[in-house]
Amino acid sequence: xxxxxxxxxxxxxxxxxxxxxxxxxxxxxxxxxxxxxxxxxxxxxxxxxxxxxxxxxxxxxxxxxxxxxxxxxxxxxxxxxxxxxxxxxxxxxxxxxxxxxxxxxxxxxxxxxxxxxxxxxxxxxxxxxxxxxxxxxxxxxxxxxxxxxxxxxxxxxxxxxxxxxxxxxxxxxxxxxxxxxxxxxxxxxxxxxxxxxxxxxxxxxxxxxxxxxxxxxxxxxxxxxxxxxxxxxxxxxxxxxxxxxxxxxxxxxxxxxxxxxxxxxxxxxxxxxxxxxxxxxxxxxxxxxxxxxxxxxxxxxxxxxxxxxxxxxxxxxxxxxxxxxxxxxxxxxxxxxxxxxxxxxxxxxxxxxxxxxxxxxxxxxxxxxxxxxxxxxxxxxxxxxx
Amino acid sequence: xxxxxxxxxxxxxxxxxxxxxxxxxxxxxxxxxxxxxxxxxxxxxxxxxxxxxxxxxxxxxxxxxxxxxxxxxxxxxxxxxxxxxxxxxxxxxxxxxxxxxxxxxxxxxxxxxxxxxxxxxxxxxxxxxxxxxxxxxxxxxxxxxxxxxxxxxxxxxxxxxxxxxxxxxxxxxxxxxxxxxxxxxxxxxxxxxxxxxxxxxxxxxxxxxxxxxxxxxxxxxxxxxxxxxxxxxxxxxxxxxxxxxxxxxxxxxxxxxxxxxxxxxxxxxxxxxxxxxxxxxxxxxxxxxxxxxxxxxxxxxxxxxxxxxxxxxxxxxxxxxxxxxxxxxxxxxxxxxxxxxxxxxxxxxxxxxxxxxxxxxxxxxxxxxxxxxxxxxxxxxxxxxx
Numbered sequence: 001x002x003x004x005x006x007x008x009x010x011x012x013x014x015x016x017x018x019x020x021x022x023x024x025x026x027x028x029x030x031x032x033x034x035x036x037x038x039x040x041x042x043x044x045x046x047x048x049x050x051x052x053x054x055x056x057x058x059x060x061x062x063x064x065x066x067x068x069x070x071x072x073x074x075x076x077x078x079x080x081x082x083x084x085x086x087x088x089x090x091x092x093x094x095x096x097x098x099x100x101x102x103x104x105x106x107x108x109x110x111x112x113x114x115x116x117x118x119x120x121x122x123x124x125x126x127x128x129x130x131x132x133x134x135x136x137x138x139x140x141x142x143x144x145x146x147x148x149x150x151x152x153x154x155x156x157x158x159x160x161x162x163x164x165x166x167x168x169x170x171x172x173x174x175x176x177x178x179x180x181x182x183x184x185x186x187x188x189x190x191x192x193x194x195x196x197x198x199x200x201x202x203x204x205x206x207x208x209x210x211x212x213x214x215x216x217x218x219x220x221x222x223x224x225x226x227x228x229x230x231x232x233x234x235x236x237x238x239x240x241x242x243x244x245x246x247x248x249x250x251x252x253x254x255x256x257x258x259x260x261x262x263x264x265x266x267x268x269x270x271x272x273x274x275x276x277x278x279x280x281x282x283x284x285x286x287x288x289x290x291x292x293x294x295x296x297x298x299x300x301x302x303x304x305x306x307x308x309x310x311x312x313x314x315x316x317x318x319x320x321x322x323x324x325x326x327x328x329x330x331x332x333x334x335x336x337x338x339x340x341x342x343x344x345x346x347x348x349x350x351x352x353x354x355x356x357x358x359x360x361x362x363x364x365x366x367x368x369x370x371x372x373x374x375x376x377x378x379x380x381x382x383x384x385x386x
Numbered sequence: 387x388x389x390x391x392x393x394x395x396x397x398x399x400x401x402x403x404x405x406x407x408x409x410x411x412x413x414x415x416x417x418x419x420x421x422x423x424x425x426x427x428x429x430x431x432x433x434x435x436x437x438x439x440x441x442x443x444x445x446x447x448x449x450x451x452x453x454x455x456x457x458x459x460x461x462x463x464x465x466x467x468x469x470x471x472x473x474x475x476x477x478x479x480x481x482x483x484x485x486x487x488x489x490x491x492x493x494x495x496x497x498x499x500x501x502x503x504x505x506x507x508x509x510x511x512x513x514x515x516x517x518x519x520x521x522x523x524x525x526x527x528x529x530x531x532x533x534x535x536x537x538x539x540x541x542x543x544x545x546x547x548x549x550x551x552x553x554x555x556x557x558x559x560x561x562x563x564x565x566x567x568x569x570x571x572x573x574x575x576x577x578x579x580x581x582x583x584x585x586x587x588x589x590x591x592x593x594x595x596x597x598x599x600x601x602x603x604x605x606x607x608x609x610x611x612x613x614x615x616x617x618x619x620x621x622x623x624x625x626x627x628x629x630x631x632x633x634x635x636x637x638x639x640x641x642x643x644x645x646x647x648x649x650x651x652x653x654x655x656x657x658x659x660x661x662x663x664x665x666x667x668x669x670x671x672x673x674x675x676x677x678x679x680x681x682x683x684x685x686x687x688x689x690x691x692x693x694x695x696x697x698x699x700x701x702x703x704x705x706x707x708x709x710x711x712x713x714x715x716x717x718x719x720x721x722x723x724x725x726x727x728x729x730x731x732x733x734x735x736x737x738x739x740x741x742x743x744x745x746x747x748x749x750x751x752x753x754x755x756x757x758x759x760x761x762x763x764x765x766x767x768x769x770x771x772x
Contacts, residue, residue: 048699048707048723078695078707080724113692114725218679218693219700292678292759293604293767300768306499307604309464313434314605321434321464337434338466339500373678373768375761381679382686382759 003140003156004030006167007190009230012139014146017127019073019111019120025146027127030068030186031098031135036231039065040198041106042206044223050077051087051116052107053222059091059106060226063195066104068186068226069094069131070147071124072171076109077221079116086121093125097132108184108224110149110171144169147184150262150380157252159245164191164233166245170253172223183210183257185225187249190233191242201239201246202227209250212282213369215261216377217290225250258369263376266298268353269369276318276362284319284357285368287311295373298353303328303346308355309337318361325358389526389542390416392553393576395616398525400532403513405459405497405506411532413513416454416572417484417521422617425451426584427492428592430609436463437470437502438493439608441477445492446612449581452490454572454612455480455517457510458535458557462495463607465502472507479511483518494570494610496535496557530555533570536648536766543638545631550577550619552631556639558609569596569643571611573635576619577628587625587632588613595636598668599755601647602763603676611636644755649762652684654739655755662704662748670705670743671754673697681759684739689714689732694741695723704747711744 005012012030019026041060043053059065069090076083091105109124134142144154151171158167168187193201206225227246237245258267270288275281288294291311297304305326313321322337331346333339353372371377391398398416405412418425427446429439445451455476462469477491495510520528530540537557544553554573579587592611613632623631644653656674661667674680677697683690691712699707708723717732719725739758757763 046696046699047701048695075692078692078720078723078725080722083724113690113696114720216678218677219696221692221696221699291604292602292763296764296767299764302768304499306461306464306607309434310432310499310605310607313432313607315433334464334500336466337464338469339464373764375764377678378682378685378759378761378764381682382688 002138002158003144003167003169004186004188005138005140006158007165007188007230009033009190009232010188011135011137012143013131013134013136014139014142015127015130015134017123017130019071019123026071026073027124027131028070028143028146029094029131029135030143032066032228032230034230036192036229037064037066037104038193038195038198038229039063039226040195040202041224041226042202044220046219046221048221050075050109050222051079051084052076052109053224055087055091056106056224059103064104065106065228066100067094067098068106068108069128070108070184071127072110072147072149074109074111074115074120075113075222076116077113079114083116086116086124090124090128093128097128106226110184110222113221140169147171151260153260155253155256157249159248161237161241161245163235164237165189166249168249168253170257172257183220183223185253187227189229190231191229192231192234192236193229193242198227198229201243204243205247205250209247209254212367213254213258214286214289215258215371254369258371261371262380263374264371265374266351266353266372268298268355268371269367270355271367272357272359273365274362275359275364278364278366280317281364281366283315284312284317284359285366287315289368289370292373298348299372299374301348303333303343303348305334308357309334312357319359323360325360327356329354388524388544389530389553389555390572390574391524391526392544393551393574393616395419395576395618396574397521397523398529399517399520399522400525400528401513401516401520403509403516405457405509412457412459413510413517414456414529414532415480415517415521416529418452418614418616420616422578422615423450423452423490424579424581424584424615425449425612426581426588427610427612428588430606432605432607434607436461436495436608437465437473438462438495439610441473442492442610445489450490451492451614452486453480453484454492454494455514456494456533456570457513458496458533460495460497460501460506461499461608462502463499465500469502472502472510476510476514479514483514492612496533496570496608499607526555533557537646539646541639541642543635545634547623547627547631549621550623551575552635554635554639556643558643569606569609571639573613575615576617577615578617578620578622579615579628584613584615587629590629591633591636595633595640598753599640599644600672600675601644601757640755644757647757648766649760650757651760652737652739652758654684654741654757655753656741657753658743658745659751660748661745661750664750664752666703667750667752669701670698670703670745671752673701675754675756678759684734685758685760687734689719689729689734691720694743695720698743705745709746711746713742715740
């Protein structure tokens with residue numbers, strides 16, 4: 001599994017620049033050697049945006065980028081003008097090392113907000129030097145490792161079609177919006193695609209994958225998903241085929257994010273069916289996914305469907321509270337707003353948990369991926385800063 | 387402290403009907419002996435409303451009510467037509483016992499959603515019999531005890547003015563909307579007030595008290611605040627004086643709810659100042675209050691202001707993320723969107739925690755009360771159903 005270097009035309013590296021006190025790798029570089037340099041990206045919808053996000057929005061505006069540099073060990077967010085200058089200097093350093101313009105370098109950072117002092121800057125710039133020297137056509141796994149923060153596993157995915165490939169890497173334990181674990185994703189392809197095609201495909205894919213992972217309802221200031229195409233395969237896939245491969249890579253990475261969420265003991269799939277609109281289905285699923293009482297109940301293996309209904313009731317979705325069905329792991333515990341099968345027939349001990357909500361008013365559906373609220377979540381987010 | 391029996395013209399009781407396996411008191415009755423029978427009430431804004439809420443909305447519609455019966459040990463929500471019939475029968479039983487119409491009896495229930503079977507019905511009706519026989523002019527404390535669920539303390543408050551009194555009781559550890567701990571509040575007064583005056587005063591008071599407690603962001607299906615006036619003092623207070631006394635009782639009870647929130651180790655006051663509108667200030671405060679990462683950080687005594695800014699960034703409030711100041715317990719840790727005083731100079735060990743957010747764009751302010759996210763919260767909401 002070569003992740004971002006599975007597609008032809010890409011090199012990558014992951015190095016240790018000393019940003020992390022743990023001494024683990026912390027700077028990654030992904031380079032598109034072309035012939036094309038097409039790019040598309042989506043960013044956090046948080047209005048408090050980190051300096052790298054502000055910078056990178058500008059970089060991808062013209063549809064061209066040659067490299068993505070990523071660091072863990074500091075978010076460089078709310079770090080003042082000095083922080084923005086650091087981001088700019090990082091792009092320039094990559095540009096100098098590769099002989100490209102700084103304006104073609106996407107920058108991503110992840111770590112603690114407020115971290116971005118001279119030590120941080122020195123570390124990132126040292127990382128750029130080391131990574132530029134370490135670039136290789138099989139550097140994908142190293143890059144995937146260097147962007148990890150509280151992740152326990154590097155996350156990569158590859159789909160290979162007839163003569164072309166889509167591959168990617170991800171870090172984080174949240175969602176595109178929200179997810180304060182800062183989700184960073186780089187996806188590469190050697191398919192021939194215009195920037196507009198990339199943009200359209202990326203938005204369509206993220207809308208139903210990363211945007212539907214809602215681990216803890218918190219929205220990061222640094223979330224970034226970048227898609228680069230080198231065109232090195234010389235193949236222009238059918239639009240539907242490219243969309244399918246890209247969505248598969250995004251869905252696989254999204255699932256990996258959910259499965260590695262901080263402190264979680266259950267991966268909860270919330271499937272909302274028979275909604276009046278897809279928006280309604282997403283709204284209902286997200287409301288349940290963000291309900292701490294429901295999430296704590298799942299941690300306790302308690303099929304507390306009342307908390308599901310109470311969460312649905314906070315939304316403006318089209319439904320009748322007394323006509324809703326709720327099933328948990330295949331057992332319909334609530335029918336038409338009243339108790340159905342006994343709760344003690346539900347087995348919630350497996351990590352994979354399935355909640356099905358039938359609103360009974362329409363034909364639309366959506367699925368949200370979330371996690372339970374556990375002691376380990378509280379511990380990981382209270383015992384030390386992140 | 388006589389709570390709901392501090393004002394003249396009221397009797398109350400709290401009895402043990404066997405609804406709780408713990409054998410603790412579980413049914414309360416508050417009776418207004420007049421001469422007036424004016425009432426106003428506010429209910430949960432959750433669209434999934436328990437049977438007692440649906441019933442009681444109708445009861446207070448004409449501005450008159452003679453009694454409030456409340457049970458813990460079962461929410462009687464999502465219990466089907468049988469459950470609604472139980473609520474109706476409960477009101478009729480109270481009406482029969484007191485010689486009043488069932489349509490003048492407000493019903494409140496709290497406990498597990500989905501609980502409302504024959505055993506529950508039998509228990510509540512037995513409780514009505516017992517409570518009717520136990521009514522007394524100093525029964526306020528017993529009533530306040532009988533409505534407790536996970537509360538560790540009975541909650542009462544009284545303000546006595548020149549010849550008239552406002553008193554009340556509350557249970558729960560949440561907020562009017564939201565707060566899945568089900569907040570039930572009964573407030574009584576012997577001041578002479580029309581139903582319209584009561585309604586106006588109650589809405590004005592709850593808007594800035596109960597509505598601004600947001601312990602865990604979860605909205606109950608049963609929340610109810612009822613205000614009854616007997617007129618027994620014969621005194622008609624100045625409008626401002628009555629409002630002040632009522633708001634003081636509501637604020638006191640709201641603070642008691644916060645201080646008894648499930649599993650909390652910090653009572654967090656989030657003060658948002660210099661907002662463009664009061665709505666903006668409330669939105670910002672609530673967003674921070676609902677951010678699990680911020681709440682977990684406070685549990686860990688970590689002044690993680692980055693999580694505060696990230697939470698503000700998810701709102702549509704008028705602000706510039708790079709012009710915000712954040713202070714924690716008096717120390718300004720973030721100025722103009724950059725680090726200010728060192729975080730390690732903030733002492734977050736006291737239970738009382740103060741976060742001040744200066745948006746710097748206007749003249750409006752609001753304060754939200756919340757709690758931290760703790761191991762005990764996860765334990766209490768996962769280890770057993772509630």
